[in-house]
Amino acid sequence: MDFKLTEEQEFFRRSIADAVDRMILPRAAEIDETDEFPWDLWKEFSSLGYLGMRYPEEHGGMAADPVTCMLLYEELGRGSVGFAQSVTMNMLMGTYFLYRFADEAILERCFLPALQGEKVATICFTEDQSGSDIGATRTRAEKVDGGWVLNGTKQWITNGPLADFATVVATTDPSQGVKGLNFFLVEKGTPGFEPGQILEKLGCRGTVTGELVLDNVRVPEENLLGEEVGKGFLYLQEILNEVRCMTGALAIGIARTAIRDAVEYAEKRSAFGRPIGKYQLIRSKFGQMATELEASRLLVHSAASKIGAGENPRMEAMMAKMFSTEMCLNAVDEVTRIYGANGFAKEYGPQRYFRDARFLLYGGGTHEVLLNFMGKQVAGRDWRV
Amino acid sequence: MKIAVLVKEVPDLEVKVGVSDGGTELEVEDRNVLNFFDELAVEEAVRIRESGLAAEVYCVSAGDGRGNEAARRGLAMGADSAFLVDDAVLANADPLTIARTLAALVEREGYDLVLAGKQSTDDESGLVAAMVAELLGIPCVAGVVELELEEGSARVVREQPDGKETLRVPLPAVLTAEKGLNTPRVPQVMGVMKAMKVQVPTVELEELGVEAAPELRPRAYHLPPERPPVKMLEGEPAEAAAELVRRLREEAGVL
Amino acid sequence: MSLAERGRRIWVYCEGEGGGYRSASLELLAQARRLAAEGDAEVVEVVAITAEGDGDSETLQGRAHRVLVLTGAELVPYTADSLVAALSAAAEEDEQGLFLFPEGMRAREVLPRLAVRTGGRAVMNAVKLLAEDGELVVTRPVVGGRAYAELLVDEGPWLVAFRPNSFNPDFPADLETEVQSVETDGASSRIEVLEGAGGDVGVVDLAEAQVVVTGGRGMKDPGNLQLLEGLADALNGAVGVSRAVVDAGWAEHAIQVGKSGKTVSPTLYFAFGISGAIHHIMGMDTAKVVVAVNTDPSAPIFEYADYGIVGDALEVLPALTEAIGGNG
Numbered sequence: 001m002d003f004k005l006t007e008e009q010e011f012f013r014r015s016i017a018d019a020v021d022r023m024i025l026p027r028a029a030e031i032d033e034t035d036e037f038p039w040d041l042w043k044e045f046s047s048l049g050y051l052g053m054r055y056p057e058e059h060g061g062m063a064a065d066p067v068t069c070m071l072l073y074e075e076l077g078r079g080s081v082g083f084a085q086s087v088t089m090n091m092l093m094g095t096y097f098l099y100r101f102a103d104e105a106i107l108e109r110c111f112l113p114a115l116q117g118e119k120v121a122t123i124c125f126t127e128d129q130s131g132s133d134i135g136a137t138r139t140r141a142e143k144v145d146g147g148w149v150l151n152g153t154k155q156w157i158t159n160g161p162l163a164d165f166a167t168v169v170a171t172t173d174p175s176q177g178v179k180g181l182n183f184f185l186v187e188k189g190t191p192g193f194e195p196g197q198i199l200e201k202l203g204c205r206g207t208v209t210g211e212l213v214l215d216n217v218r219v220p221e222e223n224l225l226g227e228e229v230g231k232g233f234l235y236l237q238e239i240l241n242e243v244r245c246m247t248g249a250l251a252i253g254i255a256r257t258a259i260r261d262a263v264e265y266a267e268k269r270s271a272f273g274r275p276i277g278k279y280q281l282i283r284s285k286f287g288q289m290a291t292e293l294e295a296s297r298l299l300v301h302s303a304a305s306k307i308g309a310g311e312n313p314r315m316e317a318m319m320a321k322m323f324s325t326e327m328c329l330n331a332v333d334e335v336t337r338i339y340g341a342n343g344f345a346k347e348y349g350p351q352r353y354f355r356d357a358r359f360l361l362y363g364g365g366t367h368e369v370l371l372n373f374m375g376k377q378v379a380g381r382d383w384r385v
Numbered sequence: 386m387k388i389a390v391l392v393k394e395v396p397d398l399e400v401k402v403g404v405s406d407g408g409t410e411l412e413v414e415d416r417n418v419l420n421f422f423d424e425l426a427v428e429e430a431v432r433i434r435e436s437g438l439a440a441e442v443y444c445v446s447a448g449d450g451r452g453n454e455a456a457r458r459g460l461a462m463g464a465d466s467a468f469l470v471d472d473a474v475l476a477n478a479d480p481l482t483i484a485r486t487l488a489a490l491v492e493r494e495g496y497d498l499v500l501a502g503k504q505s506t507d508d509e510s511g512l513v514a515a516m517v518a519e520l521l522g523i524p525c526v527a528g529v530v531e532l533e534l535e536e537g538s539a540r541v542v543r544e545q546p547d548g549k550e551t552l553r554v555p556l557p558a559v560l561t562a563e564k565g566l567n568t569p570r571v572p573q574v575m576g577v578m579k580a581m582k583v584q585v586p587t588v589e590l591e592e593l594g595v596e597a598a599p600e601l602r603p604r605a606y607h608l609p610p611e612r613p614p615v616k617m618l619e620g621e622p623a624e625a626a627a628e629l630v631r632r633l634r635e636e637a638g639v640l
Numbered sequence: 641m642s643l644a645e646r647g648r649r650i651w652v653y654c655e656g657e658g659g660g661y662r663s664a665s666l667e668l669l670a671q672a673r674r675l676a677a678e679g680d681a682e683v684v685e686v687v688a689i690t691a692e693g694d695g696d697s698e699t700l701q702g703r704a705h706r707v708l709v710l711t712g713a714e715l716v717p718y719t720a721d722s723l724v725a726a727l728s729a730a731a732e733e734d735e736q737g738l739f740l741f742p743e744g745m746r747a748r749e750v751l752p753r754l755a756v757r758t759g760g761r762a763v764m765n766a767v768k769l770l771a772e773d774g775e776l777v778v779t780r781p782v783v784g785g786r787a788y789a790e791l792l793v794d795e796g797p798w799l800v801a802f803r804p805n806s807f808n809p810d811f812p813a814d815l816e817t818e819v820q821s822v823e824t825d826g827a828s829s830r831i832e833v834l835e836g837a838g839g840d841v842g843v844v845d846l847a848e849a850q851v852v853v854t855g856g857r858g859m860k861d862p863g864n865l866q867l868l869e870g871l872a873d874a875l876n877g878a879v880g881v882s883r884a885v886v887d888a889g890w891a892e893h894a895i896q897v898g899k900s901g902k903t904v905s906p907t908l909y910f911a912f913g914i915s916g917a918i919h920h921i922m923g924m925d926t927a928k929v930v931v932a933v934n935t936d937p938s939a940p941i942f943e944y945a946d947y948g949i950v951g952d953a954l955e956v957l958p959a960l961t962e963a964i965g966g967n968g
Contacts, residue, residue, distance in 0.1 A: 608787055626949075
């Protein structure tokens with residue numbers, strides 16, 4: 001059991017951290033302020049080639065292992081979680097099901113350009129009435145001659161209005177619940193497929209999130225991303241662990257950037273004649289945050305390592321996501337307290353970390369749902385402590 | 386054309402520095418990076434290769450337990466290969482010893498042009514590159530902000546206190562980079578992955594037949610003197626300015 | 641005989657500038673005289689060495705025991721190849737000599753090569769030279785100025801370049817100076833000058849300036865940088881800028897103060913609208929008196945300043961220039 005990162009992974013981490021420091025970090029506040037998608041940064045970052053990292057080399061990727069990917073996500077989170085959202089969409093959720101199931105033509109047209117950042121990808125799960133309860137999906141897919149017709153409205157879609165193509169979750173049989181779910185590829189410009197209302201969010205600004213409306217959208221047969229009808233939920237399990245670990249890694253990134261800022265602030269800011277970093281209660285916060293951050297990282301890396309070994313660490317991934325996110329929420333709260341009233345001012349970073357961090361509560365399942373599941377496993381002796 | 390780039394691994398500028406043991410030991414936090422000015426040199430070399438004017442770029446570094454990070458960064462940025470001399474003998478080496486080492490290495494590998502940063506951000510002496518040039522018997526121009534290769538020579542521009550000067554240097558030569566020569570690239574993931582997997586070959590000092598110059602060991606170190614706490618001057622700009630002038634004149638005695 | 645018994649000769653390279661010599665060279669002569677006068681380090685002779693025509697060697701009268709004027713073709717105008725050839729001969733003559741140079745382009749071109757030729761010790765960027773218990777000690781910054789190293793001047797020729805403004809230039813020029821001329825074999829330069837710099841001779845060199853006025857992003861607009869000139873002119877100082885200003889394209893890199901720019905060591909340093917990032921601080925922290933003006937009271941620059949004003953640089957600068965008696 002080796003808890004250390006390999007020398008190569010350490011070098012990788014330093015390299016991506018440096019890229020984040022040079023390219024992303026200096027733009028983070030501005031992206032939040034303008035709430036506009038930073039196309040120039042997107043192009044610059046895409047050109048580095050990290051978007052295809054986790055895919056095999058024959059697809060222009062680097063076949064990077066999950067732990068190495070977590071290092072990337074962590075640094076991205078440290079730079080700008082808003083920007084990270086769009087990046088990870090192209091890296092994982094928005095492209096995975098094409099990689100898995102799409103034919104050559106679709107790979108050429110959508111998948112490969114997405115890995116270069118030339119096309120923006122997204123995935124559509126959430127609806128008005130269904131989030132965690134994905135079995136309640138109402139977007140309908142009807143079999144027709146030569147393909148499918150899709151109807152429904154998707155909410156909370158990252159990159160929604162900007163996306164060149166989307167992986168849409170639709171049901172072929174509402175009475176079957178999760179067993180009726182499928183993934184469909186829908187490309188921009190398909191008649192009936194329109195972006196709807198754009199959401200104004202508390203945090204993760206700069207990433208455009210909104211509705212996607214499907215009004216009698218007709219797609220050809222090959223756009224069903226799957227081998228069989230109704231297997232969508234099973235396919236989703238293939239990446240769900242990774243998505244949860246990734247969310248945990250993003251949380252660690254935000255926490256790190258917040259804590260680093262606070263360390264500097266505590267050095268400079270004085271109260272009653274001393275830098276506040278010398279007071280016990282402030283020190284206690286740092287000790288607590290650092291401990292929880294370290295624990296989060298171990299959970300994320302351990303779960304990611306298992307994914308890399310071909311296992312299915314369902315519980316571990318949920319734990320990693322939940323623990324890291326809660327750790328991050330606590331950390332950003334404490335950091336704003338360390339800043340005193342300045343933690344409330346737009347001029348300083350902590351208010352942005354505070355707002356951005358809340359987003360992590362939703363991706364990969366709410367904690368209430370996760371805890372319910374996990375608790376059931378423990379009580380039912382399906383997970384033995 | 387073969388380009389050799391001399392690179393040094395230096396402490397990150399934000400490291401913690403302390404002096405201990407009665408002032409005889411310097412304690413520097415172990416966080417190292419490729420020297421900023423050397424990044425400019427690597428970038429320039431890679432650009433020259435990408436433009437088709439050079440066929441190969443390699444990095445060389447020498448030190449005691451340091452150099453791997455710098456070499457890897459060079460590879461990630463696009464250098465074709467790197468060589469490292471890692472020897473405890475180099476721990477308190479005089480720059481002359483480092484120069485002899487790098488000159489021997491570069492002589493062995495072959496070169497048409499040698500690039501380096503104008504100085505390191507830790508030592509700031511700018512000695513090694515110029516010494517290497519002297520040892521190789523070739524000219525050296527330091528602090529280049531523009532570089533254009535010609536047939537058998539290089540046209541370079543460098544800054545002087547009173548303006549810019551343009552020079553023609555016959556090749557082979559050593560040219561050192563100053564800020565403004567280019568903007569070093571952020572390595573692409575392919576470069577990073579390649580650099581991650583490579584084992585940078587280490588060369589033994591003995592192999593190169595280098596005669597070490599006497600060690601350069603300071604008898605003591607000390608930290609910079611601390612300034613007394615700042616005196617803040619209050620009031621409207623005009624008031625504060627007048628008070629400042631008075632203090633600079635009477636208290637500090639500098640006006 | 642030990643070094644102390646034999647005695648040491650200090651050579652000072654006098655670098656010509658505008659018909660005279662750089663003050664940085666003259667202050668080295670003064671310090672060498674001081675060390676010789678103290679008698680603690682057995683300095684037996686102070687020799688000024690210079691190329692004929694580089695400056696006015698008459699002005700060196702009284703400042704050294706001996707003035708060695710190098711004559712020969714190709715020495716003036718200066719080229720590295722010719723000065724290296726000329727100085728090698730002198731350096732080879734005195735195997736235990738301590739050779740002092742003012743920091744700058746010439747020192748950087750010549751010292752490394754002299755060290756290779758003579759096997760001597762080259763030390764750059766030095767800031768102190770003292771005598772202690774019969775030994776000479778050179779002090780220089782290390783780790784970018786985060787610490788200082790003290791080096792004992794031991795065997796062999798030592799070639800040391802000092803930062804300008806390191807020593808008090810005043811010392812009575814009361815010696816009986818012997819002037820010698822020595823013919824050297826010039827060396828033609830391998831490097832061809834296509835276009836000389838030869839620009840502003842009146843511009844005060846940042847590295848040598850006694851007063852430096854710098855501005856950062858707090859100056860808000862490139863057009864405001866001229867306010868810095870107003871104050872600099874009133875104090876006969878030089879203007880500098882922070883890295884942020886250069887990166888924003890408001891000013892040339894040549895006047896950047898900081899780790900990737902110039903290191904300055906003035907008597908008086910002003911920082912207007914500069915936050916005080918470590919790479920900037922390390923370029924100016926040896927200044928004797930530092931004044932900082934910034935709108936942010938928690939800006940790190942205030943930790944490195946002697947006097948501070950929380951305020952808008954754009955308002956304080958003209959007020960200050962006026963208070964000093966210049967045109968704001």
